[in-house]
Amino acid sequence: MRKFEKISFSQFSRDICNDKSLYDEYSLPRRATLKSAGYDFYAISDFVIHPGEVLRVPTGVKACMNDDEALMLYVRSSMGFKYNVRLTNQVGVIDSDYYNNPDNEGHMWLSLQNHGDKDFVCKKGCAFGQGVFTKFLVTDDDDVSGSRVSGIGSTTKEG
Numbered sequence: 001m002r003k004f005e006k007i008s009f010s011q012f013s014r015d016i017c018n019d020k021s022l023y024d025e026y027s028l029p030r031r032a033t034l035k036s037a038g039y040d041f042y043a044i045s046d047f048v049i050h051p052g053e054v055l056r057v058p059t060g061v062k063a064c065m066n067d068d069e070a071l072m073l074y075v076r077s078s079m080g081f082k083y084n085v086r087l088t089n090q091v092g093v094i095d096s097d098y099y100n101n102p103d104n105e106g107h108m109w110l111s112l113q114n115h116g117d118k119d120f121v122c123k124k125g126c127a128f129g130q131g132v133f134t135k136f137l138v139t140d141d142d143d144v145s146g147s148r149v150s151g152i153g154s155t156t157k158e159g
Contacts, residue, residue, distance in 0.1 A: 002065040002133055004028045004039070007107045015107055016044065016058050026060055029131055038074065038130030041110070043122045049114040054088055057128065062106035065096045065133060072132045073110060079128065084116035094131075 005028070007015070012023050022044065029039035041059050049055045063071045073092030079085040088111040099106040110129045114120050122128050 002063070002069065004061050004063055007060055007062055007105045011105045011107055012060055015104070016060065023060070027125070028061060029059075032127075038076075038132050040076070040127035041073075041129035041131065043124050043126050043128050045124050047122050049085060049112055049120045049122075051114050051117050051119070054111060054113045056109050056111045059108045059110065059129070061108055062099055063094055063108065063131065064099045067096050069133055069135055070095055071108075072134055073108065074130050074132070075110070075112065076127055076130055079120070083114070083118075083120045085112055085114050085120045087111060088113050 006012075006023070006026075009020065009023050016022075026044045027042045029041050031037075031039055041061065044058060044060050047055060047057060065071060071094040073087070073094060075085060075087055092108070092110065094106075094108060098108075108131075112120075112128075
C-alpha cells in the first residue's frame with residue numbers, strides 16, 4: 001500500500017502553527033497528468049527565499065509505502081531551471097520506516113536553497129516539490145539488524 005496522509009493536527013501545531021482552518025484546507029500531493037511520475041507537493045502558505053538563503057519548508061504530509069520502496073523528493077524541475085532553487089541535499093530519500101516514526105510522525109520537509117540572483121516567491125497552493133515512489137533492491141548478502149528509532153537522521157543512531 002502506498003498513500004499520502006496529513007500529519008495529525010497536534011504535529012501540525014508543533015511544526016507549523018495552531019491554525020485549524022489552515023490545517024483543514026491544504027492539499028495532499030497529487031500527480032498533475034496521467035503520465036506524470038512525480039506527485040506535486042503544494043505550499044501550505046506563502047514563502048520567499050532570498051538569494052543565498054536556505055529555507056526549510058514543511059509539507060504537512062507523511063507517506064506510507066511498501067517495505068521495498070522509497071519516496072524520492074525533488075524540487076520541481078522548473079524551479080531549478082528558471083530560478084536556480086534546489087534542495088540542499090539534492091534528493092531527499094524517505095524510507096518506508098520513516099512513516100509514523102515517534103519523533104515527528106514522518107512529517108516531510110524540503111530544505112530549499114536559492115542559488116539565483118533574485119527572490120524566489122512561492123504562493124500558498126503552488127507546487128514547489130515532487131515525490132516519486134520507487135522500488136529498491138538489496139544485495140544477496142544483505143544483513144540488517146538495525147531499526148529506526150526516531151526521525152531525520154536516525155538510521156545511524158542506536159536505540
